[in-house]
Amino acid sequence: MSKNYRAAAATPPLIADIPTKVGQLNDYLFDRNIAVGQGRDGASVLVRPGIVILRPVSGNAAARIAELAEQNGWTLTPRLGGFQTVEIPAAAANIAGERRYSVREISRLLEALDEFQPSPVYVYAGAVSGSPFLSGSPFLSGSPFLSGSPFLSGSPFLSGSPFLSGSPAPLNSAVPADAPTNVRKRLDLDGVPRPKVLVLDTGLAVNSNRNVEHPLLAPACVRHPDWRSEPSEDATDDDDEVDVTKDSRRELQSGHGTFISGVVHQVCPDAEIHVDGVLSSHGFGDDISAGEGLFRALTRTENTIDIVVMSFGGYTADDNPPPLAAYIDAALDERERLSTKRTESGESPLPGLLLVAAAGNNNSPRPMFPAALANVVSVGATDAEGRAFFSNYGGWVDACAPGVDVVSTYFTDFSEVIEPPVELEHLHVHEKDKDEPTSLGAQAIKQEFKGWAKWSGTSFSAPKVAAAVAQEMYLTGVDAPTAWSRLCHWEKFRYADLGVVFNIR
Numbered sequence: 001m002s003k004n005y006r007a008a009a010a011t012p013p014l015i016a017d018i019p020t021k022v023g024q025l026n027d028y029l030f031d032r033n034i035a036v037g038q039g040r041d042g043a044s045v046l047v048r049p050g051i052v053i054l055r056p057v058s059g060n061a062a063a064r065i066a067e068l069a070e071q072n073g074w075t076l077t078p079r080l081g082g083f084q085t086v087e088i089p090a091a092a093a094n095i096a097g098e099r100r101y102s103v104r105e106i107s108r109l110l111e112a113l114d115e116f117q118p119s120p121v122y123v124y125a126g127a128v129s130g131s132p133f134l135s136g137s138p139f140l141s142g143s144p145f146l147s148g149s150p151f152l153s154g155s156p157f158l159s160g161s162p163f164l165s166g167s168p169a170p171l172n173s174a175v176p177a178d179a180p181t182n183v184r185k186r187l188d189l190d191g192v193p194r195p196k197v198l199v200l201d202t203g204l205a206v207n208s209n210r211n212v213e214h215p216l217l218a219p220a221c222v223r224h225p226d227w228r229s230e231p232s233e234d235a236t237d238d239d240d241e242v243d244v245t246k247d248s249r250r251e252l253q254s255g256h257g258t259f260i261s262g263v264v265h266q267v268c269p270d271a272e273i274h275v276d277g278v279l280s281s282h283g284f285g286d287d288i289s290a291g292e293g294l295f296r297a298l299t300r301t302e303n304t305i306d307i308v309v310m311s312f313g314g315y316t317a318d319d320n321p322p323p324l325a326a327y328i329d330a331a332l333d334e335r336e337r338l339s340t341k342r343t344e345s346g347e348s349p350l351p352g353l354l355l356v357a358a359a360g361n362n363n364s365p366r367p368m369f370p371a372a373l374a375n376v377v378s379v380g381a382t383d384a385e386g387r388a389f390f391s392n393y394g395g396w397v398d399a400c401a402p403g404v405d406v407v408s409t410y411f412t413d414f415s416e417v418i419e420p421p422v423e424l425e426h427l428h429v430h431e432k433d434k435d436e437p438t439s440l441g442a443q444a445i446k447q448e449f450k451g452w453a454k455w456s457g458t459s460f461s462a463p464k465v466a467a468a469v470a471q472e473m474y475l476t477g478v479d480a481p482t483a484w485s486r487l488c489h490w491e492k493f494r495y496a497d498l499g500v501v502f503n504i505r
């Protein structure tokens with residue numbers, strides 16, 4: 001390889017536009033303020049249009065950034081933790097005549113701010129099986145939900161696919177379930193502190209008085225005075241809303257945070273659960289909502305949270321860590337620093353902090369973040385046979401737990417009617433059943449939610465592992481990192497590319 005040849009080759013941009021629209025999802029993603037781009041190897045990413053994020057800088061660098069922003073008419077916004085964002089109006093990133101965003105403006109911002117190591121703001125989605133987002137390249141073709149017939153036969157997956165529903169918006173794939181008969185009771189051990197688990201997700205379902213809606217969760221979940229409530233379907237507030245759009249249908253991931261809180265509670269009933277909303281009702285968040293949610297929650301609890309559950313994830317353009325990694329590093333550093341300060345003044349140290357994340361549901365070894373970060377426990381999903389067909393896998397996956405047909409807490413009173421999937425008749429997979437009426441093709445489905453639902457995904461495996469760590473803490477008195485190191489000891493049973501097996505119902 002000659003030096004001249006290398007010098008002559010232009011460096012391709014970190015992120016480029018994908019050549020085509022993404023089918024029916026196009027409008028949906030546009031309405032959610034999400035741009036679809038591709039990295040240098042063609043793998044797709046979801047990013048916010050017209051914005052980049054910069055890590056903390058000071059002195060001359062800060063002044064230089066302000067000067068550049070002034071010259072170019074960019075909006076500079078300080079963010080929690082010393083981050084700042086540089087933004088042009090999202091509308092300027094719109095592809096002319098189409099309802100989709102271009103990532104060209106992001107590329108320009110990245111180039112202009114190169115010396116400050118800017119990053120796109122990556123979009124994260126709740127890791128629910130049946131959600132078609134975030135698949136490998138080209139966009140959506142790697143989705144297992146459209147390729148193999150077994151996946152089309154189970155109704156949650158079918159109803160989660162926008163291509164089959166006849167609806168421009170993808171449907172929520174949680175289905176009603178009966179209340180479990182064997183919910184474990186609290187041990188209420190004398191003088192033993194409750195492990196504190198923070199759920200960063202869509203929030204928690206509350207009633208009109210802003211009290212925790214679900215009777216099982218009411219004694220377990222802590223509501224903080226700065227509870228955020230905003231009547232917008234794309235708000236990343238602390239309310240887990242059932243139907244913000246008022247069309248009598250749940251949004252794509254309505255109930256996700258409430259469900260996960262219930263998974264934590266069922267595995268470790270003595271855990272004290274804290275919730276911070278970082279995803280919208282559609283299940284979308286980004287580096288800013290997730291990073292700031294983490295900071296906000298750790299600050300309000302005076303850095304006493306033991307375990308953080310992040311059942312969401314996204315991909316980056318170069319498969320290197322996203323800005324959320326810097327927020328996580330900062331949170332861990334802060335915990336360490338505050339703890340040292342306490343011990344130096346003769347107080348007891350703060351507990352160690354453990355972060356746990358869902359590995360994602362794209363049946364892929366491509367690293368999904370934040371799960372793939374070295375300082376985050378990454379959790380994949382199993383079924384009765386081994387790896388669940390949708391679960392991501394690879395050396396970056398640390399643990400796994402059952403993630404199919406998980407039953408947990410949900411909205412206590414909601415009914416919705418799902419119209420028959422209009423395009424079903426065009427599919428060949430059901431050809432042999434053509435003459436037999438199916439519950440899917442023939443009639444609308446009415447779903448009544450009475451507090452419990454059944455849902456699948458690595459989203460629900462991650463809180464099982466987090467709660468198993470919490471239970472170990474509670475029973476043995478160690479902190480979360482120590483409990484995790486015991487539970488992932490080399491003697492424990494592992495699956496290849498899926499880590500330590502937590503066979504928790």
Ligand SMILES: [Ca+2]
Nearest residue numbers: 243245249250
């Ligand atoms: Ca709705």
